[in-house]
Amino acid sequence: MSTTNELESAVESALQQVRNPSLGADVYEVGLVHDVTVESGGVTVELDTTAVDPSMGQGVADAVVSAVGGIDGVDEVRVERVTPEPHTHHHGHEGGLEHGEAGADGDTEAFADVDLVIAVASAKGGVGKSTVAVQLACALAADRDVGLFDADLYGPNVPTLLDVDGPVRADEDDRPMPVERDGLEVMSTGLMNDSQPLAWRGSVAHDALTDLAENTAWSDRDVLVLDLPPGTGDVVLSVLQETPVDGVLFVTTPFQASVADTRRSVELFADEGVPVLGTVLNMASHTCPECGDEHPLFDGATVADLDAPVLAELPFTDDAQTTATPGDAPAPFAALADSVRDRLDDVGRMTVPDDAVDLRGLAPEERYDAVEEGFASVDPGEPFYLLSDRDPTPVREFLGELAAVEDPELAFQPFEVEKQGPETWALRTVRP
Incomplete structure (x- = not known):
């Protein structure tokens, strides 16, 4: 290859021959190629293999190395797996x-x-x-x-x-x-x-x-x-x-x-x-x-x-x-x-009121304070709602301490936990 541009074109053509086995489309079409760098005979391909089944990720990477490594003028091929920055949009629930x-x-x-x-x-x-x-x-x-x-x-x-x-x-x-x-x-x-x-x-x-x-x-x-x-x-x-x-x-x-x-x-x-x-x-x-x-x-x-x-x-x-x-x-x-x-x-979702205790993004020490404050505002026999970015089931023990009950599992009925998104869990119970 006489120029970098020609080598880049050859690399792109080779990558277009690498297929995603689950979709039957090439790695460009399904968005697996994050970036390609060609420099002095070395090629670095950044792959977003989070976009395929985990069992296929290594196979795709190996196929990329094989396809690009066979190009005249390519001395070394590196595959780097990357995870794109998450977007800030919110799931509807x-x-x-x-x-x-x-x-x-x-x-x-x-x-x-x-x-x-x-x-x-x-x-x-x-x-x-x-x-x-x-x-x-x-x-x-x-x-x-x-x-x-x-x-x-x-x-x-x-x-x-x-x-x-x-x-x-x-x-x-x-x-x-x-x-x-x-x-x-x-x-x-x-x-x-x-x-x-x-x-x-x-x-x-x-x-x-x-x-x-x-x-x-x-x-x-x-x-x-x-x-x-x-x-x-x-x-x-x-x-x-x-x-x-x-x-x-x-x-x-x-x-x-x-x-x-x-x-x-x-x-x-x-x-x-x-x-x-x-x-x-x-x-x-x-x-x-x-x-x-x-x-x-x-x-x-x-x-x-x-x-x-x-x-x-x-x-x-x-x-x-x-x-x-x-x-x-x-x-x-x-x-x-x-x-x-x-x-x-x-399969209707749990409806969570606007005044639910929201622990998402709070530091550990702030979480206890938020739960205690929110629980104190609920009268006995009334529902208590909580949102968290992790499974909130362990909070039942802390609620038991706040309510001064001997057996939190028996005292807090019902105790419903539902995952409502990649980073959102909802909890509903009733204060004894």
Whole structure:
């Protein structure tokens, strides 16, 4: 290689051949490459491997070394794993924030004009996630005002499935307005890019999605269905941490590998404090048009260990492949919408009042004082609420001392602890 620029170009081309095995896209497309430095034959690649399953991180790093090390003119390859700086947006349920309120930094929260946000996710691509998201939105639109946000930046299929197109216009405040079809409001990057392939890298993709989520001018919506990208990459984690999600629905086929990956994704979402509504087994069976018999499309997989109820087993039918119609979804999707409504009632979050004791960010010595002061203001028989950035269960012993009871476990009933976000736990009990 005669110049640094030529070597940089060769390195970028080599990295574009390194695929993320969970998404089938290269490391640039899914935002794993944080930075590349080329100097005197040495190449340093900064990778954000937090955007992939931990079991895949080393494999991706090894693949990068192999791809770049084979370039003529490259003498040494170093891979440095980095963790991007966290963003300061607030999850919709942290600190008792309701949809539509501003965070502590004054930023507008995503989906401010929406009462309820339902995310549709999948551990893998190709399982029919977007089809389920679109048909679920259409089913809910039968009796509710519904929005549909396509967060799948690299594969925005929602416009095609609904047969809608741009241009996206701006309102008087220069906010992008969703496209409407039969009362269903839709926003997607696929409405903006004239069907050209997107090549956004990690930080650019994150900023584009956050900006679109926060600024889209939805009219008052009862429900918003959020179609997430497949996998558990940076975009998905950003959505979980920065947007208000009331519940997530996972889509998988009954194929063994898909079920296993879904199990891990369910655990990740639960760890982020997002209520998991359940799973959908898509393409579970097909009815033969000749004999009328129903046949499974995959060998049955064990779904009992998913830690989430199966809300629907959807057949592979022509109905699901036709253009979706808001308010008139096929019967299996209408039944799924009913099941989702029921599960939302079951997994409803604890409502925390504004005057709850808030320990987040306080020094250890300040925490005891805050609990003591807040507990003193509660009369016997009245509820006591607390917010913390760690599991607050151990505070029960201190409350027992303040209440002068012999057995705190018996005295404080009920004693409910709920994780409501990556760094927010809520506690509710009653003063004895």
